[in-house]
Amino acid sequence: MLNLLSALIxxxxxxxxxxxxxxxxxxxxxxxxxxxxxxxxxxxxxxxxGGQNFCLIVAAFGALRLFLGGGIL
Structure with a gap:
C-alpha cells in the first residue's frame, strides 16, 4: 500500500x-x-x-532543472 502511495505522490x-x-x-x-x-x-x-525509485528519479529531474536554471529560473 505504501508503494502505491509513493508512486501516486x-x-x-x-x-x-x-x-x-x-x-x-x-x-x-x-x-x-x-x-x-x-x-x-x-x-x-x-x-x-518501485514507487521509491520513481520518486527519486522525479526528484533528480527537478534538481537537475534547478541546477541548470541557476536555482531561480
Whole structure:
C-alpha cells in the first residue's frame, strides 16, 4: 500500500513539474523536489521499491532543472 502511495505522490509531482520546465517557472521546483523526496521516504517503508525509485528519479529531474536554471529560473 505504501508503494502505491509513493508512486501516486511521484506521479502528482511529475505532473506538477511540467510547467516548471518553462523559463521563469523553475522556482516551483523548490517545492516539488522536497515533495518527491517525501514520496521516496514513504516508499522506503514499503517492501517493494518501485514507487521509491520513481520518486527519486522525479526528484533528480527537478534538481537537475534547478541546477541548470541557476536555482531561480
Amino acid at each position: 511521484g506521479l502528482v509531482t511529475l505532473v506538477l513539474m511540467i510547467p516548471a520546465v518553462f523559463p521563469l517557472l523553475g522556482a516551483l521546483n523548490w517545492l516539488l523536489v522536497p515533495m518527491a523526496l517525501f514520496g521516496a521516504f514513504i516508499g522506503l517503508m514499503s517492501s517493494k521499491k
